[in-house]
Amino acid sequence: MTEVLSPAGDLERLKWAIIYGADAVYIGGYDYSLRANANNFSLDDIKEAVNYAHSFNRRVYVTINILFHNEDLEGLDEYLKKLSDIGVDAFIVSDMAVIKRIQEMHLNPEIHISTQESTVNKESVRFFKEIGASRVVLGRECSREDILDIKENVSDMELEVFIHGAMCTSYSGRCVLSNYVTNRDSNRGGCSQVCRFSFNIDDKDDFQICSKDLCMIDYVPELVNMDIASLKIEGRMRSLYYIATVVNAYKTIVTKCLDRTLTDEDLNYYRKVLNRLSNRENAVQFYDKLPSVSEQYYTGRQEASNQDFLALVIEDTSDGYAIIEQRNNFKVGDTVEVFGPTMSVRSFKVLELINEMGESVNEAKHPQEILKIRVPFEVHKNDIIRVNLIDKDDFI
Amino acid sequence: MNKFYMIPNSKNLDDFKEELILPLKGYSIGFDVYFTSEEIERIAQERDVSVMINSFLHKDRLETIKLELEGMSSVKFFFVEDLGLLNIIDRERVVLFQNHIVSNYSAVNYYEGINVKNIVISNELTLEEIKVIRDKSFGNLFYFLINRNCLMYSKRKLISSYGIYKGEEFDNIKEVEERVSKRQLIVKEENGETIIFDKNLFSANGVIDLLDGFNFIVNFNNLSKEEYNSIMNHYKDKDLGYYVNVDDYFLHNKIIYKVGEEK
Numbered sequence: 001m002t003e004v005l006s007p008a009g010d011l012e013r014l015k016w017a018i019i020y021g022a023d024a025v026y027i028g029g030y031d032y033s034l035r036a037n038a039n040n041f042s043l044d045d046i047k048e049a050v051n052y053a054h055s056f057n058r059r060v061y062v063t064i065n066i067l068f069h070n071e072d073l074e075g076l077d078e079y080l081k082k083l084s085d086i087g088v089d090a091f092i093v094s095d096m097a098v099i100k101r102i103q104e105m106h107l108n109p110e111i112h113i114s115t116q117e118s119t120v121n122k123e124s125v126r127f128f129k130e131i132g133a134s135r136v137v138l139g140r141e142c143s144r145e146d147i148l149d150i151k152e153n154v155s156d157m158e159l160e161v162f163i164h165g166a167m168c169t170s171y172s173g174r175c176v177l178s179n180y181v182t183n184r185d186s187n188r189g190g191c192s193q194v195c196r197f198s199f200n201i202d203d204k205d206d207f208q209i210c211s212k213d214l215c216m217i218d219y220v221p222e223l224v225n226m227d228i229a230s231l232k233i234e235g236r237m238r239s240l241y242y243i244a245t246v247v248n249a250y251k252t253i254v255t256k257c258l259d260r261t262l263t264d265e266d267l268n269y270y271r272k273v274l275n276r277l278s279n280r281e282n283a284v285q286f287y288d289k290l291p292s293v294s295e296q297y298y299t300g301r302q303e304a305s306n307q308d309f310l311a312l313v314i315e316d317t318s319d320g321y322a323i324i325e326q327r328n329n330f331k332v333g334d335t336v337e338v339f340g341p342t343m344s345v346r347s348f349k350v351l352e353l354i355n356e357m358g359e360s361v362n363e364a365k366h367p368q369e370i371l372k373i374r375v376p377f378e379v380h381k382n383d384i385i386r387v388n389l390i391d392k393d394d395f396i
Numbered sequence: 397m398n399k400f401y402m403i404p405n406s407k408n409l410d411d412f413k414e415e416l417i418l419p420l421k422g423y424s425i426g427f428d429v430y431f432t433s434e435e436i437e438r439i440a441q442e443r444d445v446s447v448m449i450n451s452f453l454h455k456d457r458l459e460t461i462k463l464e465l466e467g468m469s470s471v472k473f474f475f476v477e478d479l480g481l482l483n484i485i486d487r488e489r490v491v492l493f494q495n496h497i498v499s500n501y502s503a504v505n506y507y508e509g510i511n512v513k514n515i516v517i518s519n520e521l522t523l524e525e526i527k528v529i530r531d532k533s534f535g536n537l538f539y540f541l542i543n544r545n546c547l548m549y550s551k552r553k554l555i556s557s558y559g560i561y562k563g564e565e566f567d568n569i570k571e572v573e574e575r576v577s578k579r580q581l582i583v584k585e586e587n588g589e590t591i592i593f594d595k596n597l598f599s600a601n602g603v604i605d606l607l608d609g610f611n612f613i614v615n616f617n618n619l620s621k622e623e624y625n626s627i628m629n630h631y632k633d634k635d636l637g638y639y640v641n642v643d644d645y646f647l648h649n650k651i652i653y654k655v656g657e658e659k
Binding site: 073100117121123131143146170173174176187188194197200201209293295 | 651
């Protein structure tokens, strides 16, 4: 059974990821996590996150994937013990010092090997199995043939494959450009993403080494057929809307793969949703071929502001009306679409909006304004209203 | 006492008086010269030789390297980046060289416990961190004493793809400068992969008397002729920096862990 694994930079994002179908969520604490600039979780937050996820029968993995310097070892035992007592399901680790302590302390959470180890072959996976890991997050440089070879030869090891989000230009863990150019430690959570900077070359031009984002939607059916344990989405610092949309798209596709109802129309639709959402170009990267000129940016990342998220449903439909919280402008007469954890995408024309004073209004224009909206079908709390994508052809 | 190893930049090995580390052709990256397994075995029958295998080994290379390894029975050590080789090569003969990775004494001791006793520690450590690792670990430690540090290793063709984009042909090596910091870097593409070096030449010679007990690696690759000559004549000297511009910033300055620590 293939899980969809979502990132979450804080408790609110975790809850949205779970509501929108993530089978598991990975998070970072205040320390020892490679996304030091995400809000991250206190131990109390982690406890709440685990309780919340487990109440839905979902799992929580905690990243402890920095490369430790001597000074970082202080306090590690206590932190690991507390996380184990809280009941997190797995530690995502890359430093052998952490594996050493997990094993010496006989802690319960599984050991997942971080992509920081850049594991790309069956012998490396075997090595990690022999030292007690239950899962390896494969390097993003793995091709289809690499993954198949590993799966066929180490079949009893869980494999986790990145399917969506930003890419390192480098093999993970093998880049210290941030250390040298900005004095921030890339392998201890401080990566300043120098790969997105501009460089002078030949005194006349800009040279960039930034990779386009990863999008593996077309290959999810193959990965599900390979029985890959986990499909991973990148982006612990992404927005609620991004997480809900991406998780919903991939969970829908995985579910349809498993019950054999996936159609080309499904893939086409969700490909458009994901392309539009990301605001920047994406590519398959290493799975189907070696990246070349088309998988890189050379003039900076063209990013467009995304104002697709129109409103959040905060109360279920009652007598044909739902209560919503505005996120971006829309007005009476617009055709919008709604999707949610328990419903497929449906579109409708906005016929009526009522403000908190009970007045009919033509436009939802105030940020986070609470409004009543007439809807022609049942919608539920946490459903999302967005611009109508089905008929749009102006995808980025 | 320190033992010295040299990575030569040419096949004329007479000038390199210390034990050699020879980059294996097709399985290593970032060097000026590579050696076939046949060449290495022949040299190894006459003097102490180790082999550098610092590429990641995807399926194809993992399959073919086993044959290469069989032909190098006289080699002393194999310096390996890919952990998969720990299951293929006798661990007593492995020197684990995961670039940038091993940064604390506990990790060294973990590897020692699984019979990987020879470890290259990261070059992005302070002198104090290095000394603590030495004092608290049981492994046989290696350290790049002089090196044009590799800052990034990518399985992407960063130069030739840029050339296609610009409609121009470029050499496989380029000097670039980050526009804000003015940090100068050297980008080099080899066999479909790319590495980026710091333009500054790293040397820990200034504190060499404080690093007793290490196996020192002196890398002669990616140097100018002047740098090469100075290093060849003074690689054991504390005052190497008198003869050639070297940079040991990270030995004396902690790197910021989190952005918040800048405040």
